[in-house]
Each structure stands twice: as C-alpha cells, then as structure tokens.
Amino acid sequence: MSADLTTTLVVNGRTVTRTAGAHLSLLRWLRDVADVLDPKYACGEGVCGACAVLVDGEPVSSCIVLAAQVDGARVTTAAGLTGPGGELSPLQRAFHEHHAAQCGFCTPGMLICATAMLADGMTRTRDEIRHELHGNLCRCTGYQQVVDAIEAAQGAAQGAAQGAAQGIPP
Amino acid sequence: MLQGSARPLEYLVPADVAEAAAMKAAGALVLAGGTDVYPTHVGRPIARPIVDIAGLDALKGIEVTHDGYRLGALARWSEVAAANLAPRFDALRAAAREVGAIQVQNAGTIGGNLCTASPAADGVPNLLTLDASVELTSPSSRRVLPLEGFLTGYRSTALGDDELLTAVLIPRGGDDARATFLKLGLRRYLVISVVMVSAVIDFDERGRVREARVAVGACSPVAQRLRALEADLRGKPADSLEEVVAPAHLAELTPIDDVRATADYRRRAAATLVGRALAACGRDR
Numbered sequence: 520m521s522a523d524l525t526t527t528l529v530v531n532g533r534t535v536t537r538t539a540g541a542h543l544s545l546l547r548w549l550r551d552v553a554d555v556l557d558p559k560y561a562c563g564e565g566v567c568g569a570c571a572v573l574v575d576g577e578p579v580s581s582c583i584v585l586a587a588q589v590d591g592a593r594v595t596t597a598a599g600l601t602g603p604g605g606e607l608s609p610l611q612r613a614f615h616e617h618h619a620a621q622c623g624f625c626t627p628g629m630l631i632c633a634t635a636m637l638a639d640g641m642t643r644t645r646d647e648i649r650h651e652l653h654g655n656l657c658r659c660t661g662y663q664q665v666v667d668a669i670e671a672a673q674g675a676a677q678g679a680a681q682g683a684a685q686g687i688p689p
Numbered sequence: 690m691l692q693g694s695a696r697p698l699e700y701l702v703p704a705d706v707a708e709a710a711a712m713k714a715a716g717a718l719v720l721a722g723g724t725d726v727y728p729t730h731v732g733r734p735i736a737r738p739i740v741d742i743a744g745l746d747a748l749k750g751i752e753v754t755h756d757g758y759r760l761g762a763l764a765r766w767s768e769v770a771a772a773n774l775a776p777r778f779d780a781l782r783a784a785a786r787e788v789g790a791i792q793v794q795n796a797g798t799i800g801g802n803l804c805t806a807s808p809a810a811d812g813v814p815n816l817l818t819l820d821a822s823v824e825l826t827s828p829s830s831r832r833v834l835p836l837e838g839f840l841t842g843y844r845s846t847a848l849g850d851d852e853l854l855t856a857v858l859i860p861r862g863g864d865d866a867r868a869t870f871l872k873l874g875l876r877r878y879l880v881i882s883v884v885m886v887s888a889v890i891d892f893d894e895r896g897r898v899r900e901a902r903v904a905v906g907a908c909s910p911v912a913q914r915l916r917a918l919e920a921d922l923r924g925k926p927a928d929s930l931e932e933v934v935a936p937a938h939l940a941e942l943t944p945i946d947d948v949r950a951t952a953d954y955r956r957r958a959a960a961t962l963v964g965r966a967l968a969a970c971g972r973d974r
C-alpha cells in the first residue's frame with residue numbers, strides 16, 4: 520500500500536502540493552513530506568494534543584486525520600500564528616512572558632487549542648480554561664503557567680485569534 | 690474539496706452511498722472521522738484500501754423528520770453537542786462532550802462510534818435510552834434495525850459486508866423527558882469509562898414516572914438496558930427513584946476485571962451511578 524497521492528493544502532497561508540503515500544496521516548504529511556515541524560508526534564492516537572492543528576479554523580488531532588481527507592483545506596500550525604515579520608501573537612507572547620513552556624513539546628498543540636478557544640472573544644474563568652484545554656497533556660511544567668498565559672492573553676489575543684481561526688496570518 | 694489528480698486504489702472516494710458500500714464489499718476499510726481507524730493502526734500500515742466516506746452529504750446533518758429525529762452517520766460529536774435538541778437528548782449531548790477531547794469531538798462521528806462497537810462507547814447507552822434504531826444501506830437495499838439488535842457483541846455488529854451504517858433514527862415522542870448521563874473514569878478527562886449510566890425518564894403531570902429507560906455501559910460486552918428496573922420505576926414519584934434500585938436490577942450485567950477496575954467494583958459503582966442518575970432526573974423535573 521504505497522501508491523502515491525497528490526494533496527494540496529494551504530499551510531500557514533502558503534499553498535503546498537506534495538505527492539506522498541495515500542495513507543499518510545496529516546501529521547506525517549506535514550512533518551515528513553512538507554517539512555512543517557512544529558506539530559509534534561507523541562501518542563499517535565489522538566489523546567495528547569501535541570499534534571493539534573487548525574483545519575479550516577477547527578482544532579483537530581493531525582495524527583488521526585488522513586492528509587488526503589483534508590485535501591484543499593487551510594491548515595494553521597503554531598508557527599502560523601506568528602506574523603510575517605516574526606512578531607508573536609498575543610497568545611504566543613503571553614506563553615513567553617508566563618514561562619508556559621519547559622521542554623516545549625506540548626506547546627504547539629497548546630497554542631493551537633488555546634487560539635481556537637479564544638477565537639470567540641469570550642472571557643473564561645480559570646476552571647473553564649482548564650476544562651476546554653483538557654485535550655492537551657503536558658508532562659513537565661504542569662498546567663499552572665499555561666492557564667496563567669491564556670488568562671492573560673484573552674481579550675488581548677482576541678483579534679489575532681479570530682484571524683488565525685479563519686486561516687489568516689495575523 | 691478533493692482535487693488531487695492521482696487517485697490510487699489505496700484511497701477511494703465514492704460518489705454516493707451505493708458506490709461506497711460496493712467498495713466496502715470489495716474489501717476496503719471505511720474511514721469517516723478516523724478517530725478509531727488510526728489508533729488501531731499505530732506503528733503498522735493500513736494494509737488495505739481506504740474508502741473515505743467523509744464527503745458523502747447524504748450521511749451528514751441532524752434533522753427532524755416525520756417519524757422523529759435523523760442523525761446522519763457522519764454527525765460529529767461536536768455537532769451533536771451543539772445541536773438544538775429536546776431535553777430528552779441532554780444525556781446524549783453530555784456524552785458528546787466526554788468523547789475524547791475537543792480535537793477528537795471535531796472529527797469522530799456517531800456512526801463510527803456504533804460501528805466500532807466498543808463496550809465502552811460513550812454514545813451507546815445514551816442511544817439505547819432514546820430507543821434508537823440504525824439505518825443500514827447496501828447497493829441494493831435499505832433496512833432499519835433496533836440498536837440493540839445491531840450491536841451483537843464485543844466489537845461486533847450485524848452490519849453486512851456490503852452495508853454502511855447511514856443514519857441513527859430516534860422515534861418521536863417524550864421530548865420533555867429528563868435525561869442524565871454519568872460517566873465514571875479513573876480521572877476527570879480523556880478516559881475510557883469504567884462504568885457509565887444513561888437515564889431518560891418521562892414524568893406525568895403529577896410527577897410520577899410515565900416511562901423510564903435506563904442503560905449501563907462498560908459492564909457487559911454490549912451496553913444494556915435495565916428493563917426490570919424500568920418496569921419497577923413506572924408510577925413512582927420523582928423524589929423516590931433512587932430507593933427503587935435493588936441489586937437484582939443489575940443482575941444481568943457481566944462486568945469484568947481489567948486494568949481499570951475489578952468486576953466487583955464495577956458492579957457496585959454501577960448501582961451507585963444508576964441511583965444518582967435517577968435522582969438527578971427526578972430533581973430536574
């Protein structure tokens with residue numbers, strides 16, 4: 520089962536066309552074929568959230584989606600939240616300021632799911648933030664600083680998050 | 690949406706349900722949301738063609754029909770959770786918010802949950818208490834089976850080789866019934882259920898049970914309705930339902946010892962959760 524399939528995705532605003540194995544997951548397509556390395560492979564079964572990306576604005580676990588299934592879609596990874604000149608989104612800046620990453624492996628997925636969470640512009644309590652982030656596991660810093668960062672960024676992140684959720688680079 | 694020019698046999702995109710069913714009959718693996726397909730192939734290739742049914746519009750959407758509700762097999766958990774449904778669907782909607790995480794709820798489908806037929810499938814007890822049926826479609830025929838008849842055992846269903854599950858059908862009536870779903874896991878989130886309970890209780894004007902439907906999941910190869918309990922609940926006042934539950938009502942459950950809990954613990958937890966679910970429905974009336 521190695522026959523190849525041509526798939527085109529708009530990754531972080533850039534149109535990428537690649538021919539690769541027809542059964543590749545979106546995560547493998549991004550990392551191994553398109554050289555987009557910020558979504559991480561960890562559990563491989565849709566539990567940990569390290570591979571989360573936005574597909575047409577919705578967070579999905581890219582390890583359990585076929586690249587072919589989302590042919591033509593707009594895909595936003597954590598790197599796509601950064602502006603064209605390298606400026607951080609308000610959420611990324613808040614993660615930096617609150618030291619919300621230690622090893623950093625869960626961070627791309629955290630940023631993606633938090634971006635989707637904040638896209639509606641609502642202000643959430645810490646408990647609500649924790650609840651909505653339950654699909655993202657961190658095994659080193661703990662979640663305190665992540666929640667601190669998201670709490671600080673909500674409101675400030677609103678505009679940029681909405682743009683990103685629509686696949687528009689901020 | 691699909692625009693690749695190469696279309697190898699390993700990845701099949703059917704034009705309609707009949708073609709998809711024919712591809713499945715020829716040996717292809719059906720892929721909808723993918724949330725069960727990939728986890729069962731970690732570290733090994735999918736060694737047969739995939740038929741991707743996610744683009745079939747006929748399998749999408751949640752709609753009210755003359756006979757009741759029709760949930761397309763491709764209805765995703767996030768759609769079920771957000772759908773504007775009657776109170777009797779509250780337990781199903783609660784379960785929709787407990788299936789994996791948001792990323793999984795955005796991909797996983799109600800049809801996939803039923804076809805995988807895990808004993809711990811969160812959708813199943815809640816669809817049993819809604820008296821759900823499933824619509825099965827082959828290239829040449831269509832049939833409707835009660836969900837209880839569709840689920841035949843541990844990860845086993847009555848789905849024919851040339852059939853697709855195309856919709857979940859919920860009959861009309863009792864929309865104002867109270868519904869509760871309780872799930873016990875080893876942590877709050879991202880867990881496979883140790884025990885789960887769904888209760889849908891229709892009360893009359895005097896606050897007595899007109900009809901009760903109660904199901905327990907993860908305590909037998911297939912989630913089960915507790916029909917003896919349902920019969921004993923009939924006519925009981927809303928504030929006394931928890932007291933009706935007796936050990937004999939759970940005698941048909943066959944829980945197992947596994948890494949998550951012992952059979953004895955499961956049986957006791959099931960009794961406790963059934964009582965709590967009934968009490969919650971009574972309070973909510």
